[in-house]
Amino acid sequence: MNVVEVKDLTYAYTEEKIVLNGVSFSLEEGKYYCLVGHNGSGKSTLAKCLMGLVLRFEGSISLFGIPLSGKTLREIRSHVGIVFQNPDNQFVGSTVADDIAFGLENKRVPHEQMQGIIESFAEKTGMIEHLNHEPSALSGGQKQRVAIAGVLAMGPDLVILDEATSMLDPKGKNEILNLIHSLRKENPKLTILSITHDVEEATRADEIIVFNKGKIILKGKPEEVFVHREELASIQLGLPFFYQLRFALEEQGMQIPPSVKDLESLEAYLCR
Amino acid sequence: MTSIALGKYVPYDTWVHRLDARTKLFATILLMVAVFLPMPTWSMTLLFQGALLVIISILLACTKTPLSWILSSLKMLWIMVIFLLVVYIVVPKSENVLGIAWSVNGWTVYWDSFAEAARIVARLVMMIMIGTALTSSTKPLDLTYALEWYFTPLKVIHFPAAEVAMTISIALRFIPTLLEDTMRVMRAQASRGVDFQHGGLFRRIAGLTSLIIPLFVSSLTRSQELGDAMECRCYDPREKRTRYRLFHFRAADFVIAFFAAAILVGVAVTSGLHLDFFSMMGVTTL
Numbered sequence: 355m356n357v358v359e360v361k362d363l364t365y366a367y368t369e370e371k372i373v374l375n376g377v378s379f380s381l382e383e384g385k386y387y388c389l390v391g392h393n394g395s396g397k398s399t400l401a402k403c404l405m406g407l408v409l410r411f412e413g414s415i416s417l418f419g420i421p422l423s424g425k426t427l428r429e430i431r432s433h434v435g436i437v438f439q440n441p442d443n444q445f446v447g448s449t450v451a452d453d454i455a456f457g458l459e460n461k462r463v464p465h466e467q468m469q470g471i472i473e474s475f476a477e478k479t480g481m482i483e484h485l486n487h488e489p490s491a492l493s494g495g496q497k498q499r500v501a502i503a504g505v506l507a508m509g510p511d512l513v514i515l516d517e518a519t520s521m522l523d524p525k526g527k528n529e530i531l532n533l534i535h536s537l538r539k540e541n542p543k544l545t546i547l548s549i550t551h552d553v554e555e556a557t558r559a560d561e562i563i564v565f566n567k568g569k570i571i572l573k574g575k576p577e578e579v580f581v582h583r584e585e586l587a588s589i590q591l592g593l594p595f596f597y598q599l600r601f602a603l604e605e606q607g608m609q610i611p612p613s614v615k616d617l618e619s620l621e622a623y624l625c626r
Numbered sequence: 627m628t629s630i631a632l633g634k635y636v637p638y639d640t641w642v643h644r645l646d647a648r649t650k651l652f653a654t655i656l657l658m659v660a661v662f663l664p665m666p667t668w669s670m671t672l673l674f675q676g677a678l679l680v681i682i683s684i685l686l687a688c689t690k691t692p693l694s695w696i697l698s699s700l701k702m703l704w705i706m707v708i709f710l711l712v713v714y715i716v717v718p719k720s721e722n723v724l725g726i727a728w729s730v731n732g733w734t735v736y737w738d739s740f741a742e743a744a745r746i747v748a749r750l751v752m753m754i755m756i757g758t759a760l761t762s763s764t765k766p767l768d769l770t771y772a773l774e775w776y777f778t779p780l781k782v783i784h785f786p787a788a789e790v791a792m793t794i795s796i797a798l799r800f801i802p803t804l805l806e807d808t809m810r811v812m813r814a815q816a817s818r819g820v821d822f823q824h825g826g827l828f829r830r831i832a833g834l835t836s837l838i839i840p841l842f843v844s845s846l847t848r849s850q851e852l853g854d855a856m857e858c859r860c861y862d863p864r865e866k867r868t869r870y871r872l873f874h875f876r877a878a879d880f881v882i883a884f885f886a887a888a889i890l891v892g893v894a895v896t897s898g899l900h901l902d903f904f905s906m907m908g909v910t911t912l
Contacts (some may be wrong), residue, residue, distance in 0.1 A: 363908065405858050436858045443848050444855035448767045448799050455870035460860040462868045472870075490802040504859065 356380040356511050357545045358404065362413035365399060373399045373462075374411070375568040381512070384542050386534075388556040389549045391565030392590050397549045400565075401516045404547075405436050432461065435505030439517040441497030442489065450476065450492070450500050451485040457508040460619065471507050478540075479503040479533060495526025502533065515548040519555070533554060553580075557594045557616065564591070577615060596620065636762040638690045642876065647768035648775050649879040653886035654760045657682065660893040661752045666900040668723060668741060668912040673903070674893060675748050681889070682755045691762040699754050704816060707747050714739035723912055766798035789863045796852070804845065810842045 358381040365374040373396045381387055391397050392421045402408045403415060406427045408445060415422040417430050435457075438444050447453030454472045463471065476482040479499040484529070489497060498518060515534070519527040538544055548555065556562050562579045564572035572579050580586070580597040593601070596617050600610055614623050642650070661678055665671040686696065715735050724737035761769070774791035781787055812822060815836045821832045895901070 385656055388648065402854070405854075407857065423910050428862070431858060436855075438851060440851060440905075443851035446796065446799070446852070446856055446859070446861075448765065448795065452767060452870060456856075456861070457859040459867045459870055460862070460865070462866065465868055465870065465872060468868075468870050476629055488802075489799070490806075513843050534767075 355383045355444055357383050357418055358547075359416045360404075360413070361415075363400070363403060363415060364412040365396075365403060365408060365410070373568050374403070374483055376413070377568065377570055378413075379563060379570060379573065381545055381547060383511075383545055384548045385560040386538060386558070387561050387563060388559035389547060389563045389565055390551060390553060390556050390591060392551055395552075395565045395589075396568040397565050398516055399568075401436065401514050401547075401549055404514060405434065406430060432508070433510055434512045434514065435510035435516040436516060437498065437501045437505055437518040439520055441494050441501060441521065443620050444501050445489045445497055449486050449571055450481055450503075453489075454504045454507050461508055475507040478506070478537065491542050493526065495529055498526070498530055499533065502530070502537075506537065511543065512545045512547065515546065515550075516533060517549055517551070518551070519552070527552075527555075531558070537622065546557040551591075553592060553594045557596060564589075577612065634695065634762060635765055636689065636691050636695075638763075640684065640688055640690055640763065642689045642759070642763040644878070645763075645841050645882060646873050646875050646879045647764045647772035648873065649875065650760050650764055651769065651772045652706070653882055654756055656886040656890040657696040658753060658757050660819070660890045661749050661756070662899040663893050665897060667902050667904070669904045670896070670902055671745060673754075674896065675745070678889075678893075679752060682752050686759045689759050691758055695762070696755065696758055699758055700751060703750060703754075704749065707743070708751060710743040710746055711740070714743045737861070767795055767871070768873070770798070771871065775873075782873050786863070788867070792863070800848070803848070804841070807841060807844055808837070811837055811844075815840075857878040 358379075360380070361378050362412050363374050363377040365371065366372040375396075377396075377400065389397050389400070399408065403411050404417070404422075406422055406424075409422075409424060418433050420426050420430055422430055440561050445453055446456045451472050454475060455468055472485070473482065476485055479502055481496065481503055482534060484492065484496065484500075489500075492500070501518075502513075519530050522530065534546060534548075538546065548559065550556065557576050557580075559576060561574060561577055562572070563570055564579060564586070571589070572582055572585065576594075580593055583593060583601065586593065592598075599617075600614070600620065604610060608622065610620070614620050642847060657678070661675075665674050722738060724741055727735045727737050727740065727807050729735070764772075770791045774787050777785060777787035777790060815833070816822065820833045820836050822830070822837070825833075896903075
């Protein structure tokens with residue numbers, strides 16, 4: 355089942371500045387997608403369109419079979435959650451618990467159920483000991499965990515991560531990515547669209563969508579996308595370390611089977 | 627800049643902290659009104675303001691607010707004290723109860739001027755103490771809820787009570803973030819040679835401009851992003867919301883509310899009827 359259907363999506367700030375130019379794609383339920391592209395390629399504008407923050411677009415977007423429009427916004431937003439780049443600018447509550455509760459209050463979840471939901475998602479995101487902490491007492495990674503907990507507590511079927519790890523240090527970034535993967539294991543129906551310019555993160559995705567100048571230029575599994583070395587280099591996207599190593603070994607005449615898809619399996623293959 | 631004491635919450639578990647925010651706000655307003663009601667004579671002023679100062683000091687001590695915080699809040703009052711003294715000494719006063727302080731070449735200054743200045747300063751000190759007692763014992767969010775609760779009846783005239791409360795709550799939430807931003811911009815500009823401390827007036831104003839403009843831009847960006855994040859989490863000011871935090875009045879709340887109301891009524895009656903306890907008892911009064 356497709357959770358997102360985008361057809362001929364075009365959006366322009368001015369007549370000259372076209373940000374999205376006839377974008378069409380679909381996302382399947384339960385998959386982890388990475389949308390990669392360099393700064394200014396239109397990735398975040400696409401996320402805003404999907405969330406209905408931008409409605410003056412051409413083309414059509416439907417989420418969970420519901421066409422996106424001003425009238426269907428509330429219904430669609432109850433299915434979709436988004437985590438933005440800056441952890442400070444999405445922390446609404448004055449404490450961790452209040453922030454997780456914010457979305458629940460908006461969805462009119464009864465008061466009696468809230469504490470249980472808040473504790474459950476704070477536990478899953480490793481923030482249970484910080485429930486009464488104020489944002490100023492948290493690190494960037496912790497604030498981002500709270501944002502994820504707040505979004506997941508609302509029970510979305512699709513989570514959009516709009517460069518959610520780009521302001522974090524490597525440790526914080528890994529923590530968030532591991533958290534996302536463990537949450538996917540718990541809920542296999544959860545679809546994730548991660549918007550990033552980090553190609554390393556993209557190696558862990560089920561599918562990659564490569565964006566440039568408001569258009570999709572490549573789409574497919576990581577091993578299908580990263581073989582297009584020249585095309586990626588032409589839009590200033592490097593290769594992940596695994597693919598750089600793999601191609602370097604292949605250039606030296608080594609035959610590596612297609613089943614080798616990450617560093618661990620490459621290491622096992624080389625040491626066999 | 628981060629050492630602003632007024633408005634800071636002190637996380638203790640005292641009986642004042644445990645009171646409902648609505649009760650504390652109610653009592654605060656009543657006490658503030660009581661502090662500002664005039665008394666018929668200086669003796670009565672001294673008696674009532676002294677009694678109020680004792681009550682307010684006990685309340686503040688109960689909140690366990692560090693004395694250094696209170697003193698740092700009161701530090702700024704020195705400017706006000708000097709200003710008031712100058713005004714009262716320069717502006718001639720017709721009332722003469724306490725006697726002449728000095729008279730030079732027809733310029734007469736009465737002790738009343740000093741007493742008047744002292745009375746205003748005492749009122750301001752008590753106002754700050756009451757405000758500190760409220761904010762140091764009440765979380766900003768609870769205070770916001772209390773405001774929303776009091777604004778609720780105004781919904782009949784379409785007053786946006788929930789929106790105002792949400793705005794205040796977000797403003798309070800972003801104070802530390804904006805202070806951090808200010809420090810960051812100041813450091814960034816200082817490293818580029820901007821001097822905020824020294825130089826003439828124009829140079830300092832130019833320095834402040836280089837602080838205010840980036841701060842303004844970053845605040846606008848933050849507000850835009852926060853608005854987007856809130857909207858994406860289904861926030862709609864026109865829609866009803868449930869509430870995570872619920873508040874309940876307890877016996878102690880009624881006792882404190884009654885106590886505050888009794889103080890205000892006592893002061894208001896004394897002030898309104900111009901009662902002078904000292905002359906009633908046959909004691910010479912000023």
